[in-house]
Amino acid sequence: MAKKTQSHSKTTKSTKVVYTWGDGKADGNGSMKALLGGKGANLAEMTRIGLPVPPGFTVTTEVCTYYYANKRTYPASLQAQMEAGVANMEKIMGTKFGATSGMPLLVAVRSGARDSMPGMMDTILNLGLNDQSVVALEKATNNARFAWDCYRRFIQMYGDVVLGVQKREGEDHEPFETVIEEFKHEKYDGDVEDSALTAGDQQELVKRFKALVKERTGRVFPNDPWEQLRGAAGAVFSSWMNDRAIVYRRKYNIPAEWGTAVNVQAMVFGNTGSKSGSGVAFTRNPANGVDEFYGEFLINAQGEDVVAGVRTPEPVSKLKAVMPESFAQLMKVRQTLEKHFKDVQDIEFTVQEGKLYMLQTRNGKRTAAAALKFAADMVKEKLIDWETA
Structure with missing residues (x-):
């Protein structure tokens, strides 16, 4: 067994373990789901077909396999390849990771198994922020509320997912949410929308969140962006072996050897104000199969807000009135995706x-009735032939 592990580590040293995408070019493609995971393969594919995808890179599933075969350590070549991946993003975005002046590069870190699986690590947004780069972000955007809102969200996500600051037995609410509620009641004598909090409020919450992390973990929140990135990647790989993921794999006969990939992508921001927003959608209605763009969006929000239920999203069709140009772009993308993937996305x-900006695409789940209608309509539209249907 030990011999096998050693030989495995040798091959991984010289192997390509980081695949980049951005600016119309990608190392990988949509057929490489076993190596890049579903998310990473589709991001590469969307980039190749000219869609507006923020640049990034995928750490392959082989690194996950190596991690478990070698006492939770990484192949020697990983750090240098990740540095090259970050440099590629910096070049495309014109920003610097960990910058203390000018616009800093911030990244989102997401897990990426071949298929989406419950129990896998959630997204971490705004990674790369610290006490210095948050000031740079504030100056570069001239938007203090936005900068401190990003930092507050990052500490909350990283604290929960990577540092394990989660509710304990007997606690009804997530500890970070409790801190927010207490602060709102203290300052505003009741509940206010998160979007009503000022830059000063967010700054105060950052302070309180850091104190919570220190109290719960005994450690100071990491200030070094590279330490943050390595911690997030480790959390993705660790989540592959958590109880929920293991139970799910057993139920559906998914081999543990498959492993998960890690996707690191340059942040784009839906929370800079009224001309920004985030959404999720199906290229057709997944309930009844009707040929309509179907989904939800929120103005001035980051992606997690749409699904978190903190604010009530609007139907995506209303985007047309608020942001007509973005909606028209989205309709073009919808067409391109269906034509390319030959399925509802x-x-x-x-x-x-x-x-x-496009952050993800995958084949959409659908009801049986919708599946029949999708197939019949797509044959009519000459997107697929009868055999495929």
Whole structure:
């Protein structure tokens, strides 16, 4: 067994373990789900077909396998390849990871198994922020509320997912949410929408969140962006072996050897103001199969807000009235995706100051009735032939 592990580590040293995408070019493609996971393969594919995808890179599933075969350590070549991946993002975005002046590069870290699985690590947004880069972000955007809102969200997500600051037995609410509620009642004598909190409020919450992390973990929240990134990648790999993921794999006969990939992507921001927003949608209605763009969006929100239920999203059709140009772009993307993937797609998108970005696409789940209608309609539209249907 030990011999096998050693030989495995040798092959991984010289192997390509980081696949980048961005600016119309990608190392991988949609057929590489076993190596890049479903999310990473589709991000590469969307980039290749010219869709507006923020640049990033995928750490392959082989690194996950190596991690468990070698006492939770990484192949020697990983750090240098990740640095090259970050440099590629910096070049495309014109920003610097961990910058203390100018616009800093912030990243989103997401897990990526071949198929989406419950129990896998949730998304971490705004990674790369610290006490210095948050000031740079504030100056670069001239938007203090936005900068501190991003930092507050990052500490909350990272604290929960990577550092394990979660509700204990006997606690009814997530500890970070409790801190927010207490602060709102203290300052505003009751509940106010998160979007009503000022820059000063967010700054105060950052302080309180850091104190909570220290109290619960005994450790100071990490200030070094590279330490943050390594921690997030480790959390993705660790989530592959958590109880929920293991139970799910057993039930559906998914081999543990498959492993998960890690996707690191340059942040785009749906929370910079009224010309920005985030949404999720199906290219057709997944309940009844009707050929209509079907989903939800929120103005001035990051992606997690849409599904978190903190604010009530609007139907995506209403985007046409609020952001007509972005909506028109989205309709073009919808057409391109269906033509290319020859199936109904389930997508995530962000609009930053009127510019559309695609964050994910996958084949959409659907009811049986919808599946029949999709197939019949797509044959009619000459997207697929009868054999495929």
